[in-house]
Amino acid sequence: MGKKKRTAIEPTRQEDYPEWYQQVIRAADLAEVSPVRGCMVIKPWGFAIWENMQATLDRMFKETGHENAYFPLFIPMSFLEKEAEHVEGFAKECAVVTHHRLEPGPEGGLVPAGKLEEPLIVRPTSETIIGAMFAKWVQSYRDLPILLNQWCNVVRWEMRTRMFLRTAEFLWQEGHTVHATEAEAREETARMLDVYATFAEEYMAMPVIRGEKTEGERFPGAVSTYTIEAMMQDRKALQAGTSHFLGQNFAKAQEIKFQDQHGQEVYAWTTSWGVSTRLVGALIMTHSDDDGLVLPPKLAPRHVVILPIYRNDQERSEVLPYCESLRAELEGLSFDGAPLRVQLDDRDIRGGEKNWQHIKRGVPLRLEIGPKDLAQEAVFLGRRDTGEKRSVPRSEFLANVVSLLEEIQQNLFAQALKLQKEHSHWFDDWDAFRAFFTPQNPERPEIHGGFAMARFVDTPAVEEKLKELKVTIRCVPLDAEPKPGKCLFTGEPTDRWAVFAKAY
């Protein structure tokens, strides 16, 4: 009779969004903080989601002509120093290795010994080390393009960390390519942004805005940075992937040059692009609800979990074979080009508890199978995204399960798109813009704001003004039609406009 329905996650999103996020991760058993400052342990369920992301992206990279390779974790400090903007961008957050040995200390314990002649940086990104290799590999226009990708970990010594969204060490992929012409490199940059956007929308069911970063938000050393931006359920923006056109900046810094068709020695054009385990955080904040994680079927480690219900050995001996055969039939079906991922969970714990575990972990479909279902040749189906529960004839379920998963995938996308649209507005008026981003209760800010679209001129003055509101320019959408008028912040005439939001 409580006025509030009990939710699996407390607090709810409305009550305390950041805490809700932490609790979802715990309840779904995705990850834990580790004894190492700023670093997380990704647990099997969380890692399985990442593996599914990896598998799909890896296939997409290969379909676009890329090959995987691996470069060292350690980068000589002098490499990082080569590109001025690049150094400045990363210098503040680098882990530095200075010794190569440990010796017993004077009062027990160990002390570093064997000082390195040149300190090594634990890679925050690999432009420089890969560029050094590119310089060796590229001599002729016939060597180009080189299209590489690596899956690895990187370290950025962050002041403030959040599980999946920002940790000192994280997993990612970084693509690095070299091209003979600017046009080709630009095309590559655009192609990979498109791969990311497609992945986000079709696999993560997460609508994104494709856009270009302004000067202040650009990758250190890049000529242009492109991004996909997604809206989380607290209406903050999350940069979910970036693709950089590096121009000849790194080529010049690292002497990546070749002889073209005319025998002229020229600098090459490079790109880089990456997505990280941050995508898991994006996934959580896009779809999950007050009962825990909600997973889009295409990335769910399990599509269907079968929960046998029985009271005694007699019933058990009848129910289990029914479940087994159901599993076998389900595994014979295919969804998104692979066999259905099915779990038969016959652990000896209470049904209610077990059921909730799978709800909290976001399994798209649950089948509760007891004697009644056997008698009716039916399954009792629970659907995670809508919460709907109903009995369905077994044959009908088997005939429809694949399209049902498709429907869930579509539904999650539609819901997320609806949220994004509802909280995206055009602004011509500074006061309205400010009101949009000002919480009602500054002590304990409620969920507010969203994506604001407005005209602007790309100057530091604008970014200063935005700082007061804790708002950033997310991007200039790629499909932005020029809209002549005045800059919302400075009043100067302009036809450029951008998406503004509070961001992670």
Place this chain on the structure above:
RNA sequence: CGGGGCGUAGCGCAGCCUGGCUAGCGCGCCUGCUUUGGGAGCAGGAGGUCGCGAGUUCGAAUCUCGCCGCCCCGACCA
């Protein structure tokens, strides 16, 4: 790195201000019985260097100082 909060059993917390029996409570865990279509009930039980280190004191979870970690806000960033 600046401001704020927190750190007591696996999780969530009380106790601290005003130092003093054996450090409690809820959930979870183990055992038994009863249950069983829905996050079970009863009984019994296990589990704690009270974040770490110094200090004050006859005596510290409690007071003082230092350090570490986590969370929130800021600066910075994927």
